[in-house]
Amino acid sequence: xxxxxxxxxxxxxxxxxxxxxxxxxxxxxxLGPNGAGKTTFLRALAGLVPxxxxxxxxxxxxxxxxxxxVFVPTERRPIGVVFQDYLLFPHLSVxxxxxxxxxSRGTGRKTxxxxxxxxxxxxDLAAYATARPDSLSGGQRQRVALARALATDPRLLLLDExxxxxxxxxxxxxxxxxxxxxxxxxxxxxxxxxxxxxAIALADRLVVLESxxxxxxxxxxxxxxxxxxxxxxxxxxxxxxxxAAAGGVLSLAGGGLLAVADAAAGDxxxxxxxxxxxxxxxxxxxxPRNVWRGRAEGVELAGDRARxxxxxxxxxxxxxxxxxxxxxxxxxxxxxxxxVKATExxxxxx
Amino acid sequence: MTRxxxxxxxxxxxxxxxxxxxxxxxxxxxxxxRAPWGDALTAxxxxxxxxxxxxxxxxxxxxxxxxLLLGVPLAWVYARxxxxxxxxxxxxxxxxxxxxxxxxxxxxxxxxxxxxxxGMLLERGFGITLPFTTAGVVMAETFVSMPFLVLTVEAGLRxxxxxxxxxxxxxxxxxxxxxxxxxxxxxxxxxxxxxVLSWARALGEFGATITxxxxxxxxxxxxxxxxxxxxxxxxxxxxxxxxxxxxVSLAVLVGLRDRWLGSP
Numbered sequence: 001x002x003x004x005x006x007x008x009x010x011x012x013x014x015x016x017x018x019x020x021x022x023x024x025x026x027x028x029x030x031l032g033p034n035g036a037g038k039t040t041f042l043r044a045l046a047g048l049v050p051x052x053x054x055x056x057x058x059x060x061x062x063x064x065x066x067x068x069x070v071f072v073p074t075e076r077r078p079i080g081v082v083f084q085d086y087l088l089f090p091h092l093s094v095x096x097x098x099x100x101x102x103x104s105r106g107t108g109r110k111t112x113x114x115x116x117x118x119x120x121x122x123x124d125l126a127a128y129a130t131a132r133p134d135s136l137s138g139g140q141r142q143r144v145a146l147a148r149a150l151a152t153d154p155r156l157l158l159l160d161e162x163x164x165x166x167x168x169x170x171x172x173x174x175x176x177x178x179x180x181x182x183x184x185x186x187x188x189x190x191x192x193x194x195x196x197x198x199a200i201a202l203a204d205r206l207v208v209l210e211s212x213x214x215x216x217x218x219x220x221x222x223x224x225x226x227x228x229x230x231x232x233x234x235x236x237x238x239x240x241x242x243x244a245a246a247g248g249v250l251s252l253a254g255g256g257l258l259a260v261a262d263a264a265a266g267d268x269x270x271x272x273x274x275x276x277x278x279x280x281x282x283x284x285x286x287x288p289r290n291v292w293r294g295r296a297e298g299v300e301l302a303g304d305r306a307r308x309x310x311x312x313x314x315x316x317x318x319x320x321x322x323x324x325x326x327x328x329x330x331x332x333x334x335x336x337x338x339x340v341k342a343t344e345x346x347x348x349x350x
Numbered sequence: 351m352t353r354x355x356x357x358x359x360x361x362x363x364x365x366x367x368x369x370x371x372x373x374x375x376x377x378x379x380x381x382x383x384r385a386p387w388g389d390a391l392t393a394x395x396x397x398x399x400x401x402x403x404x405x406x407x408x409x410x411x412x413x414x415x416x417x418l419l420l421g422v423p424l425a426w427v428y429a430r431x432x433x434x435x436x437x438x439x440x441x442x443x444x445x446x447x448x449x450x451x452x453x454x455x456x457x458x459x460x461x462x463x464x465x466x467x468x469g470m471l472l473e474r475g476f477g478i479t480l481p482f483t484t485a486g487v488v489m490a491e492t493f494v495s496m497p498f499l500v501l502t503v504e505a506g507l508r509x510x511x512x513x514x515x516x517x518x519x520x521x522x523x524x525x526x527x528x529x530x531x532x533x534x535x536x537x538x539x540x541x542x543x544x545x546v547l548s549w550a551r552a553l554g555e556f557g558a559t560i561t562x563x564x565x566x567x568x569x570x571x572x573x574x575x576x577x578x579x580x581x582x583x584x585x586x587x588x589x590x591x592x593x594x595x596x597x598v599s600l601a602v603l604v605g606l607r608d609r610w611l612g613s614p
Contacts, residue, residue, distance in 0.1 A: 074520055
């Protein structure tokens with residue numbers, strides 16, 4: 001079981017250029033900010049947006065290849081799609097919605113209804129077979145959408161922001177159920193989301209998409225440990241720098257020098273956790289090799305910690321206790337000293 | 351809580367508005383007052399009345415069926431296909447809504463009459479004559495009423511979220527399945543409203559019908575034509591028939607109130 005997709009297309013101002021391969025063993029999440037082209041990529045796989053260049057191949061069968069003029073229309077691709085706001089047919093009952101795919105593919109009414117009923121049973125929806133979609137709760141609708149997509153036994157399941165339409169109170173529960181159902185599906189599973197929590201909870205592999213290109217991919221642990229873009233660094237909540245390393249010193253692309261304990265050389269990323277950044281009113285004494293002056297620009301409370309934005313030769317975010325904010329009068333801003341131990345700077349190749 | 355204050359109506363404005371309303375209500379009242387209620391049954395059951403009524407129903411329902419068959423695809427093309435000249439074509443096919451019906455009848459004669467562009471071919475090639483036949487009545491009624499259906503259905507298609515159709519395609523539905531099981535059911539209210547509007551227009555058609563199809567009892571004499579002619583010979587009977595047409599129009603208006611006219 002394998003999906004190989006190289007999607008190149010231009011849609012308005014969006015230039016999408018994504019290469020992605022997926023097997024059946026893992027759930028892949030396409031993570032990225034709004035407007036990065038995630039939904040367009042999914043629509044391209046479904047054949048709803050034609051490719052300008054590239055190729056889409058599932059289990060060795062070519063769906064689309066503009067150069068060879070191959071295009072399998074959407075209705076003939078063995079796919080299941082769960083749309084962002086589900087798009088359940090409002091004029092059909094829940095049962096007819098789930099049976100729709102089988103009926104469209106030529107299965108007789110009786111068989112189709114029977115199999116749709118099985119799916120409703122499986123997703124705890126049996127009691128709602130005759131109900132109209134608009135009488136269901138958000139979580140139930142999501143399960144109907146999932147049942148409808150799975151009822152045709154697709155080999156590729158695409159989910160577009162599957163939890164975005166739900167309110168926060170039901171989201172955790174629906175996410176748990178969705179994870180269970182995804183685990184029992186034996187095809188390729190690809191979901192799209194802008195919510196890192198959702199991606200990490202549901203997926204085995206993340207593919208980060210920004211402005212139409214993949215900036216990073218790997219397991220959730222790999223991606224969060226070694227961010228390769230400002231977007232991911234912001235999601236994880238760390239300070240990300242890029243620069244040239246040589247002899248234990250990093251010359252940052254944005255200016256400034258950072259001493260590192262690592263022997264890396266060449267173009268590298270460096271991550272400093274805000275907790276590892278110390279803030280002082282006076283120039284600190286002692287061992288830290290990275291000391292510079294900055295201005296406290298703003299304080300934000302995050303749980304029982306406070307995040308202080310400091311601008312200077314090297315701008316970053318420091319995390320301190322609320323007590324320290326009071327003690328150092330950081331809320332008022334003003335000049336501060338920053339220190340970071342060289343051992344706290346994690347370095348990896350760019 | 352504050353209640354919206356009742357607007358004070360300036361005297362002149364109120365008087366003009368009252369005149370405007372009276373202009374519509376007085377003729378209706380006149381019709382109701384002068385109708386010979388006693389002879390209603392006799393007038394209605396007269397053979398020529400029944401014949402006109404039957405012909406009107408058959409012709410207007412056939413015209414509506416033709417409008418649906420041709421008008422829905424036309425509306426679909428207007429709503430979904432971009433092509434040069436689309437707006438011009440839409441304007442041309444909407445023209446009968448504003449065209450004097452007699453002009454429409456003359457235009458039909460020039461196209462489908464015995465010496466018309468197509469009429470000549472039809473007559474020589476297939477021996478088909480359209481003017482002054484029941485088929486001619488249906489054509490005249492379709493000509494003036496189909497634009498109502500096309501415009502209503504096009505508006506319905508435009509306001510439809512086409513992603514439902516995409517969802518159906520991802521489920522394996524081909525073009526015709528999508529149209530029959532998703533698109534048309536979702537625009538059912540517009541289809542219904544368009545069909546009823548165009549049927550009502552066809553039922554009341556006079557000018558194009560009398561010009562293109564003439565006035566032959568039993569063949570081309572529909573209710574509006576019968577009403578007009580009875581006015582000379584037996585005015586009472588024409589009042590009764592007018593009331594029947596009035597009742598039908600009222601029923602259409604009430605029936606469509608929610609779907610089309612947007613009741614407050």
